[in-house]
Amino acid sequence: MYCSVMSAAVSDVDAVPVSVEADISEGLPVFCMVGFVTSQVREAQDRVRTALRNAGAAMPSGRITINLAPGDIRKDGTRFDLPIAAAILECRGSLPAGFLKGSMIIGELRLDGRVGRINGVLPSVIAARDRGCHTCFLPAENVQEGRVVDNIRIVGIRSLQELISLGQGEDLPEEEMADAPPEPESYDVDFADIRGQEAVKRAALIAAAGFHNLLLSGPPGSGKSMTARRIPTILPPLTKEESLEISKIYSIAGLLPSEHPLMTRRPFRSPHHTITPAALCGGGFYPKPGEVTLAHRGVLFLDELPEMNPAALEMLRQPLEDRQITISRVGGTSVYPASFLLAAAMNPCPCGYLGDSTRCSCSVKEIRAYQARISQAILDRIDLVCVVPAVDYRQLSGGEEGGVSSAEMRRQVLASVQIQKERYQGSSIVFNSELSVSGIEKFCPLTDEARRMLEAAFRHLGLSARSYHRVIKVSRTIADLEGREIINEADISEALCCRSGDLPEADVPGRSRRHG
Ligand SMILES: Nc1ncnc2c1ncn2[C@@H]1O[C@H](COP(=O)(O)OP(=O)(O)OP(=O)(O)O)[C@@H](O)[C@H]1O
Ligand SMILES: [Mg+2]
Numbered sequence: 001m002y003c004s005v006m007s008a009a010v011s012d013v014d015a016v017p018v019s020v021e022a023d024i025s026e027g028l029p030v031f032c033m034v035g036f037v038t039s040q041v042r043e044a045q046d047r048v049r050t051a052l053r054n055a056g057a058a059m060p061s062g063r064i065t066i067n068l069a070p071g072d073i074r075k076d077g078t079r080f081d082l083p084i085a086a087a088i089l090e091c092r093g094s095l096p097a098g099f100l101k102g103s104m105i106i107g108e109l110r111l112d113g114r115v116g117r118i119n120g121v122l123p124s125v126i127a128a129r130d131r132g133c134h135t136c137f138l139p140a141e142n143v144q145e146g147r148v149v150d151n152i153r154i155v156g157i158r159s160l161q162e163l164i165s166l167g168q169g170e171d172l173p174e175e176e177m178a179d180a181p182p183e184p185e186s187y188d189v190d191f192a193d194i195r196g197q198e199a200v201k202r203a204a205l206i207a208a209a210g211f212h213n214l215l216l217s218g219p220p221g222s223g224k225s226m227t228a229r230r231i232p233t234i235l236p237p238l239t240k241e242e243s244l245e246i247s248k249i250y251s252i253a254g255l256l257p258s259e260h261p262l263m264t265r266r267p268f269r270s271p272h273h274t275i276t277p278a279a280l281c282g283g284g285f286y287p288k289p290g291e292v293t294l295a296h297r298g299v300l301f302l303d304e305l306p307e308m309n310p311a312a313l314e315m316l317r318q319p320l321e322d323r324q325i326t327i328s329r330v331g332g333t334s335v336y337p338a339s340f341l342l343a344a345a346m347n348p349c350p351c352g353y354l355g356d357s358t359r360c361s362c363s364v365k366e367i368r369a370y371q372a373r374i375s376q377a378i379l380d381r382i383d384l385v386c387v388v389p390a391v392d393y394r395q396l397s398g399g400e401e402g403g404v405s406s407a408e409m410r411r412q413v414l415a416s417v418q419i420q421k422e423r424y425q426g427s428s429i430v431f432n433s434e435l436s437v438s439g440i441e442k443f444c445p446l447t448d449e450a451r452r453m454l455e456a457a458f459r460h461l462g463l464s465a466r467s468y469h470r471v472i473k474v475s476r477t478i479a480d481l482e483g484r485e486i487i488n489e490a491d492i493s494e495a496l497c498c499r500s501g502d503l504p505e506a507d508v509p510g511r512s513r514r515h516g
Contacts, residue, residue, distance in 0.1 A: 001023070001024045001025075001091045001092075002021065002022070002023045002091070003021070003022050003087050003088075003090040003091045003097075004019050004020065004021045004022070004087065005019075005020050005083050005086050005087045005090070005100045005103075005105055006018070006019060006020070006083075006100070006103065006104045006105070006128075006131075006133065007019075007020050007068075007079065007080055007083040007104060007105055007106050008079075008104060008106060008123075008124040008127050008128065009068075009073055009074070009075045009076070009079075010076070010077070010119075010120040010123065010124070010252055011073060011074075012334045012335055012336060013123065013245075013248050013249050013252060013289070013293075013336060013337065014123050014126075014127065014248070015120060015123040015124040015126070015127040016073055016127060017104070017127055017128070017131050018068050018069065018070070018073070018075060018080075019067075019068070019069045019070075020066065020067075020068055020080060020083040020084055020086075020087050021066065021067040021068075021069060021087065022064065022065070022066055022084065022087035022088050022090075022091050023064070023065045023067075023091075024060050024062050024063070024064050024088070024091045024092070025062055025063045025065070026062050026063070027062055027063035028063060029061055029062060029063070030063045030064070031045040031049065031064045031066075032063070032064065032065045032066070033045060033065075033066045033067075033068075034065070034066070034067050034068075034071075035066075035067045035068030035069055035070075035071045035075065036068070036071050036072065036073060036074050036075060037068055037075045037080075038074065038075065038076045038077075038286070040076055040077060040078065041068070041075050041076060041077065041078075041080055043078075044078065044080055044081045044084055044109075045066075045084075047078075047081050047108075047109045047110070047111060048081055048084050048085045048088065048109060050111045051081070051085060051109040051110065051111055051112070051113045051160055052085055052088065052089075052113075052160065054111060054112050054113045055113035055159065055160035055161050055164065056161065057089060057092070057094050057160070057164065059088070060088065060091065060092045064088065066084055066087070068080065074286070074332060076286060077118065077119070077120075078108035078109075078116075078118060079106045079107065079108060079118045079120070079124075080106075081107065081108050081109035082105055082106060082107030082108070082109055082115055082137070082139075082157070082160075082163075083105045083106060083107075085109060085160060085163075086100060086105050086137075086163060089160075089163070089164065089167075094164055094167070095163070095164065095167035096167055099167050100137070102132075102133055102134050102135065103128075103133055103134065103135040103136065103137060104124065104125075104127075104128035104131075104133045104135075104136045104137070105136075105137040106118060106121070106124055106136075106137075106138060106139075107137070107138060107139040107142075107157060108139065109160065112159075113159045113160040113161060114158065114159045115139045115140065115157045115158060115159055115160070115162075116139055116141070117139045117141035117142050118139060118142065119251060119252055119253070119254035120251050120252045121138060121142040121145045121146055121251055122145055122146075122148060122149070122244070122247050122248050122251035122256070122261070123248045123251060123252065124136075125138070125145075125146045125148075125149045125152060125154070126149055126244070126248070128152060129149055129150075129151055129152040133152060134152065134153060135152070135153040135154075135155060136152055136153070136154050136155070137155050137157050137163070138154060138155070138156055138157065139156070139157060139158075140156035140157060140158045141156075141258070142156075143156035144258060144259075144261045145251060145256060145258070145261040147261075148244075148247065148261050148262045187230075187232065187233045187406070189229060189230050189233060189406075190230065190233060190405055190406045190407075191204070191227075191230050191233065191234070191403075191404060191405055191406045191409055192403065192404070192405035192406065193226070193230075194223055194226055194227060194230070194403070195391060195403070196391055196392055196403070197222075197223055197227070197388065197389075197391065198403060198404075199386065200216065200223065200224075200227050200386055200388050201227070201403065201404060201409070203216075203384050203386035203498060204227055204228075204230070204231055204234070204409075205234065205409050205412060205413065205481070206384060206474065206477050206478060206481065206498075207231065207341060207343070207383075207384055208231055208234045208235050208341070208409070208413050209412065209413045209416040209417065209477050209480065209481055210383075210416070210420075210431050210432035210433050210473065210474065210476070210477030210480070211341050211430075211431035211432075211433045211434070212341070212383035212384050212432075212433045212473070212474055212477065213320065213341065213342040213343075213344075213381060213382045213383050213384065213433075214228075214231075214341070214342070214343050214344070214382070214383070214384045214385075214386065215305070215344045215345070215346065215379075215382045215384070215385045215386070216228065216343075216344070216345045216346070216386050216388050217345075217346050217347070217348050217385065217386070217387055217388065218347070218348070218387060218388025218389065218390070219347065219348075219352045219353050219354075219356070219388075219389075219390050220347060220352045220353075221390075221391075222388045222389065222390050222391055223388065223391060224303075224345035224346075224388050225303055225345055227388075228270075228299075228301045228303070228343040228345055229268070229270075229301070230406060231268075231299050231301075231341070231343055232265070232266055232268045232298065232299055233406035233409075233410065234406050234409040234410040234413050235266050235298070235299070235341075235410075235413070236413060236414055236417045237264075238263075238264060238265070238266060238297065242297050243262055243263055243264055244262070245296070245297065245337070246263045246266075246267060246296060246297055246298075247261065247262050247263045249289055249293055249294065249296060249336075249337070250263055250294070252289065253288070253289050253294065255294070265298075266297055266298035266299065267294060267295050267296070267297070267298030267299070268295075268298055268299045268301065269291050269294050269295040269298070269299070269300050269301065269340075270300075270301040270302075270303065271291045271300075271302070273302070273303060273304045273305075273307040273308045273309075274309070275291065275308070275309070275312055276309065276312060277309065277311050277312040277315050278290065279291065280292060280312045280315060280316070281312075281315045281316070281319065281325050281327065281338075282325060282327045282334070282336055283327055283329065284329070285329060285330060286329065286332065287327040287329050287332065287333075287334035287336075289336050290325075290336075292316070292319045292325055292336075292338040292340060293325065293336040293337060293338050295338070295340035296336075296337045296338055296339055296340060297339060297340070298340060298341070299340065299341045299342075299343055300340040300341070300342050300343070301343045301344070301345075302342065302343075302344045302345075303344075303345050304345065304346065304347075305344040305345065305346040305373075305374055306346050306347075306370055306371070306373040306374055307373075308373075310373060310375075313373075313374065313375070313378060314375065314377070314378070316342070316378060316381075317377055317378065317381065319338035319340075320342065320378075320381040321381065323337070323338060323339035323434070324336065324337050324338050324339070325338045339434075342381075342382065344382070346374070348367075348371070348387075349362040349366065349367045349370055349371075350362050350366055350367070350370050354367060356390070380464060380466050380467060380470075381466075383433060383470045383473065383474050383498070384474060384498040385498055385499060386498060412481055415481075415483070416477065416480040416481045417431075419480045419483070420432060420480060423443060424443075427439075432473050432474075432476045432477045432480065433473055433477075435469075435473050435476070437469060440469055440472050440473065440476075443476070444472050444473070444475075444476050444487055445485070445486045445487065446472075446486070446487045446488075446492070447486055447487070447488045447489065449488065449489040450475075450487050450488050450489045450491065450492045453489050453492050453493060453496075454468075454471065454472070454492050457471070457492075457496050461496075461499075463499075467499060470499075471492065471495045471496055471499065472487070472492075472495075474495035474498060475487045475491040475492045475494070475495040476491075478491040478494050478495060479491045
């Protein structure tokens, strides 16, 4: 007796349809599973056997062969328990033949026959819809997540008994499912909380408007972390496709909040500086998404940058350049999206007070060693470097207004994002930071004075080719914020002020400046 039902396996950040085939033949009672299954999937046989018995549908006698096709895709996790049980039930006649035709079914089984929640439901339901399925049977706990996808019927299953009853034509008690409440729009932090530091806020504004990477360097307590944490408050909203894209990643990582199954806010990830390379970039025997992927389309905030494990830091080179990360492991190679805004913070020296001779006692050697922990290759990939001064007492004590608020900054960001949207219509570019070399030539016209200034800077500051392009991209964003189509001298000069070459250094006579 043979029967096949459709399920899905997770592959990178998508799901691929998988046929779960069951064959019951006469012979010794053996349960055999084939089709590139991991040991975790193999454990299904014990769960299925016990769950079927406890659901009142004893395991058929004879040889049971389960095949998960196609055989060249690795199947992992517990999501195949329910389809395997369903295929066996259909084989032995407990479910009518063809009951699951045109449907997808996924879910984990508990020993008493209950169906448990799984990760990666969202990409699976999308795969089912794209395959033309009319229904998707999911664990009841995953129903909210499945309902995010349009044009497919979602049926929540609490137990194997319920599935059998459904097959016998009984209706499930329709559970009233309130629509998920939208994520709150407002943030409990605001740029208005930051006193003074107008230059730093300006750098954050430029970074958010063009999705440029930003490094803040300054003494302790000057507001670096405060600034970085407020960047999400001024970022443009996600499009529906971007929301789905991020939600798929969080669904696979098991981090999708059940009350908000669709991520509508840009992610903000701030891993601790002791993070391992695998946790930052993804990894494990079977690759899993890391922080760079969880920050996709949002902000990755790396505080205390020089304290990070150098191996982890250097691994950022590829995602910062390619906006995706490739992980190769024994268990396979995965490519995950990783297009994020890097916001980093650091102290300029071990004590943090470089430039304040009354407080800083770090030696030149210590300062150099500290700053050298961030390689030039990483600095080269950071578009904006902002030196954050210590806060002035008068500003802090409330003598002055808080200054520009997140609402006002967001308004400026949205206006410049609109300009970028119109400019890059029909191409895959969304933000200025994504411009390629040919894109720079096409979309970044310069006035003659601006061109002369850039040429002089290239010669005298010894810019690298990458920095040269980054200066133009940042000046494109500055010009967009001002509503100018042609980049002028002022835009170039502001962009030049925000380069890595401007990091404070130990004052040593005859010492050459770092270029970048
Ligand atoms: N510009 C500012 N306006 C108002 N409060 C500020 C400002 N700068 C710092 N503070 C206060 O100082 C606290 C510490 O700021 P923050 O954590 O951002 O400093 P930091 O620059 O990240 O320091 P560290 O180098 O030690 O990490 C804030 O929680 C806030 O109370
Ligand atoms: Mg800090």
